[in-house]
Amino acid sequence: MNKVPMTVQGEQALREELNHLKGEERPRVIAAIAEAREHGDLKENAEYHAAREQQGFIEGRIQEIESRLSNAQVIDVTKMPQTGKVIFGTTVTLINLDTDEEVCYRIVGEDEADIKAGKISVGSPIARALVGRAEGDVVNVTTPGGEVEYEISAVEHIG
CATH class of the missing domain: 1.10.287.180 (Transcription elongation factor, GreA/GreB, N-terminal domain)
Known part of the structure; x- marks a missing residue:
């Protein structure tokens, strides 16, 4: 398995x-x-x-x-080199380019996901759009409400 x-x-x-x-x-x-x-x-x-x-x-x-x-x-993301790239375990701050609203998510495993606590599953559409991208990148995320354009403002390796 x-x-x-x-x-x-x-x-x-x-x-x-x-x-x-x-x-x-x-x-x-x-x-x-x-x-x-x-x-x-x-x-x-x-x-x-x-x-x-x-x-x-x-x-x-x-x-x-x-x-x-x-x-x-x-x-353990705290033991990994901080490259500014979004990887599993990082905490990502995003700015919605339409509304200037800021959101913060931590990319976690399927079992740990809790959107109310700001933890999104690595398999979620948002996480899939973010992984591999870097601070300053603009990403398009397909949400139930349509396409949303976000800028990645910070990628943090928080324990």
């Missing part, structure tokens, strides 16, 4: 979630199942069935996180 790019912060967040699931959620749900079992008849025991369902979700999420981490290629 191909390696999937991930920032250091993205890997850290997944590891923290994994530790939480394994160290807190898994033991809590196992205890809830044991307690519900003590209440007798399991066929009509709603607490037991709810705990078992929750256990399934937790185990599924643990497997999903472990799979993502095993396929991750962690890229």
Whole structure:
């Protein structure tokens, strides 16, 4: 399977979630199942069935996180030479040439994308238009609202 790019912060967040699931959620749900079992008849025991369902979700999420981490290629942009070019992990400040509005995005892995937090997926149309370009370049980005022309005003290697 191909390696999937991930920032250091993205890997850290997944590891923290994994530790939480394994160290807190898994033991809590196992205890809830044991307690519900003590209440007798399991066929009509709603607490037991709810705990078992929750256990399934937790185990599924643990497997999903472990799979993502095993396929991750962690890229620390702070250790890469600053060339002024847009690469995975960089934070890019753009100026909309029509409105003079400034926006700032960090290019991250698919799993880390959060547009409200200014993190866009490396596979998104904006990121694809930006990668490989440099400070001062003008790029056309196709958005749902049509073509938007941006100037790249800054490319930063922020951790």
